[in-house]
Amino acid sequence: MEERADREDGAEGQNPGEGRGALSSAVPGTPSGGLSGAPSGAWDEDEDFPDLRRRPLWRWLAGGLAGLALFAGLTALFADVLARHVRHVPAEEVLGALASARGAATTPAAPPSEGPAPAASEPAATASGPSAPAVPAVPALPEGPHIVLLLADAGANPALTRRAIEELPPEVAIGFNPYPAELPALVEAARARGHEIWLGIPMEPQRYPQVDPGPQALLLASSPARNLARLEWALARIDGEVGLYSIMGSAFTASEAALRPVLAAMAEKGLPFLDSRATGRTRSPRLAEAIGLPLLVNDTFVGGAVSAADIDAQLATLERLARNRGRAVGVIEPSAAVLDRIGPWAAGLSARNIALAPPRALLDADAQRGG
Secondary structure: OHHHHHHHHHHOOOOHHHHHHHHHHOOOOOOOOOOOOOOOOOOOHHHHOHHHHHOOHHHHHHHHHHHHHHHHHHHHHHHHHHHHHOOOOOHHHHHHHHHHHHHHHHOOOOOOOOOOOOOOOOOOOOOOOOOOOOOOOOOOOOOOOEEEEEEEEEOOOHHHHHHHHHHOOOOOEEEEOOOOOOHHHHHHHHHHOOOOEEEEEEEOOOOOOOOOOOOOOEOOOOOHHHHHHHHHHHHOOOOOOOEEEEEEOOOOOOOHHHHHHHHHHHHHHOOOEEEOOOOOOOOHHHHHHHHOOOEEEOOEEEEOOOOHHHHHHHHHHHHHHHHHHOEEEEEEEOOHHHHHHHHHHHHOOHHHOOEEOOHHHHHHHHHHHHO
């Protein structure tokens, strides 16, 4: 930049001839008067190139037209060669070929077999889970009234969840929240203790967004496709669930238009639904009957921020409903206090001729009796 500025400053005040004369004088063997020997500043282009002065205009035009014609002919010839010998390949085909080549390069070759190939067997379940839920064999439920209990929000507090898995009777289902990270180990621990595995589906509450059900909740403003995609996200979080239950959902379950496609998808997957009944206006009983979806509806929550006496009263309500109707459903809100009360209460149920029943086992027994 400094060199250019110097040249511009040095040219200031000169005429074009002075600049050219200075350049020619610097070239060895060139007269100081310029390229033609004329004095500096008197360079005449016609004297240097005398043919330019005498060429008529029509010759210039004819030469230009001939050049254009030659250029057009070469262009047409090149296009014809391309059309005959070059095949257009769509971008999708190219990308597919690249992906196939990459997969072939990264897939290790199978080792040579030393014997006959084994007989084909059924595909094993993958890490992401089998295509259908692993439903345990239906136990023989005792006669008499039954109480169904599901521990909700499992996994949100891992230490409390582990205590519940160890202390609660195996007939109590463990309902996992889909958001926590430590789900696989907790699910395996619950399964090992004989608990049914249920998965919670977050749904929009009435006070949304002040009450936040999380980033993957089913929402009234979302399209059915979007809500079904979020349902699939939740199902991918754990392996081997035998049913689904609602987390919050007082607004979502009250909307028949929003709830219908979700319950239909559950029915197609063979997964029953336990409605936590966050609202008395839930539409799940009517829709489940129309769709053919096995359904349980919560009768009362057990636990929460209440005293031990309140928890005992909630459990007594379940007993009363079970005697009057033959069954009752309770959803446990986990806390240390509620775990302290449920253990001793459950131990005395058989003496009162009431039995705990796993929710999926009870629904399957209903289906067998109905058949």
